[in-house]
Amino acid sequence: MSEHQAASRNIQTFVVHDDHDERHHGAVAMPVYQNSVFTFPTQGSFEEAMSDSRDRFMYTRGNNPSVRQLEERLASLEGGEKARCFASGMAAISTAVISLVQAGDHIVCVDQAYGPAKDLMVSVLSRFGVETTFVNGASFEEIAGTVKPNTKMIYLESPTSLRFELQDLRRCAELAKRIGARTVIDNTWATPVYQNPLAYGIDLVVHSVTKYIGGHSDLLGGVVIGSEQLISQINREYLLLGSIMQPATAAQVMRGLRTLPLRMEKLQQNGLEVARYLEQEPLVAKVNHPGLPSHPQHELYLSQMKGGGSLFSVELAMTVEKAKTWVDSLVYFRKGFSWGGYESLMYMPIQHPDTEAGENVIVRFYIGLEEPEDIIRNMQEAFAKL
Numbered sequence: 420m421s422e423h424q425a426a427s428r429n430i431q432t433f434v435v436h437d438d439h440d441e442r443h444h445g446a447v448a449m450p451v452y453q454n455s456v457f458t459f460p461t462q463g464s465f466e467e468a469m470s471d472s473r474d475r476f477m478y479t480r481g482n483n484p485s486v487r488q489l490e491e492r493l494a495s496l497e498g499g500e501k502a503r504c505f506a507s508g509m510a511a512i513s514t515a516v517i518s519l520v521q522a523g524d525h526i527v528c529v530d531q532a533y534g535p536a537k538d539l540m541v542s543v544l545s546r547f548g549v550e551t552t553f554v555n556g557a558s559f560e561e562i563a564g565t566v567k568p569n570t571k572m573i574y575l576e577s578p579t580s581l582r583f584e585l586q587d588l589r590r591c592a593e594l595a596k597r598i599g600a601r602t603v604i605d606n607t608w609a610t611p612v613y614q615n616p617l618a619y620g621i622d623l624v625v626h627s628v629t630k631y632i633g634g635h636s637d638l639l640g641g642v643v644i645g646s647e648q649l650i651s652q653i654n655r656e657y658l659l660l661g662s663i664m665q666p667a668t669a670a671q672v673m674r675g676l677r678t679l680p681l682r683m684e685k686l687q688q689n690g691l692e693v694a695r696y697l698e699q700e701p702l703v704a705k706v707n708h709p710g711l712p713s714h715p716q717h718e719l720y721l722s723q724m725k726g727g728g729s730l731f732s733v734e735l736a737m738t739v740e741k742a743k744t745w746v747d748s749l750v751y752f753r754k755g756f757s758w759g760g761y762e763s764l765m766y767m768p769i770q771h772p773d774t775e776a777g778e779n780v781i782v783r784f785y786i787g788l789e790e791p792e793d794i795i796r797n798m799q800e801a802f803a804k805l
């Protein structure tokens with residue numbers, strides 16, 4: 420990290436500026452180190468490297484300059500000392516969690532956390548003697564009331580990515596420190612642009628860089644960011660589990676990162692514009708977006724986030740059949756699980772027509788970089804057709 424970068428307070432300048440680098444002949448974008456092994460001219464220099472192999476370039480499963488460039492940039496963006504990149508967001512989550520717990524430990528996890536992260540705890544960690552309790556993360560009292568003497572980790576995701584509930588990060592970090600547990604947060608929705616949990620005392624931040632950071636729906640990746648000490652602790656699992664990010668992917672993520680603050684600003688604006696429109700549609704019972712003043716935790720949002728993403732959900736006051744007709748008339752929303760790219764997407768969990776009478780139908784929208792005016796006009800037409 421150059422002094423210019425470290426000193427730069429403006430996040431957009433920070434992600435686009437690299438100093439001239441003579442090692443790469445001044446190449447603007449760093450060439451990709453597409454090699455598995457780094458070699459040494461003598462046995463002596465090899466042994467010297469071995470003696471401090473943790474940070475040396477010896478073998479790409481351990482360290483690679485293309486991946487390192489991205490790790491350093493992401494660590495600085497989050498205000499952390501170190502980062503490690505992974506093949507996917509789930510690889511980052513699994514490795515971080517596994518590195519912090521052992522048999523006999525207890526985890527407190529937010530019940531609305533990303534499904535596969537919960538499944539890791541329910542189906543895998545349980546086989547190794549780690550027990551997990553799922554809690555309503557919107558209630559700090561419930562989190563505090565669930566910790567036990569053997570609680571070693573509090574796993575957070577704020578906001579959650581279907582119902583968009585927040586956890587109070589400062590209080591959770593303080594509680595964990597008091598009881599000797601670690602806190603891990605999935606910060607994918609906010610990105611490092613809009614929320615920096617390490618500043619509140621959270622121990623580890625994970626992101627699926629597949630979403631906003633990559634930003635173009637053309638790669639998978641993950642990252643874990645934290646203190647030098649905790650990331651070193653993860654290094655062993657990193658090497659042994661081996662689900663590392665490929666150098667070419669790291670270069671592609673670097674490209675996405677160049678426009679992250681710029682994209683987030685526009686995406687946030689687009690998302691809020693569509694969310695505000697939906698809020699005043701009579702067939703929309705509720706819009707779950709923490710950036711709206713109607714969100715029950717909007718005050719908390721303002722106190723711990725600088726902004727937010729363009730992923731939110733709506734609860735429709737109609738039958739599942741009608742909801743399906745409505746979403747099928749939305750021409751800009753392709754149906755799929757992911758989000759964070761340039762294109763709008765939607766995801767409607769499979770819901771059964773026999774759900775209790777009066778229950779709303781939930782649909783999650785990801786607003787991309789299309790003009791919100793076009794999206795809104797099309798939504799209005801789709802409502803008119805019902």
Ligand SMILES: *Cc1c(COP(=O)(O)O)cnc(C)c1O
Nearest residue numbers: 507508509533580607627629640
């Ligand atoms: C997609 C996602 C993940 C998992 O990331 P992958 O890159 O798909 O493994 C984790 N958390 C959240 C909130 C996500 O949306």
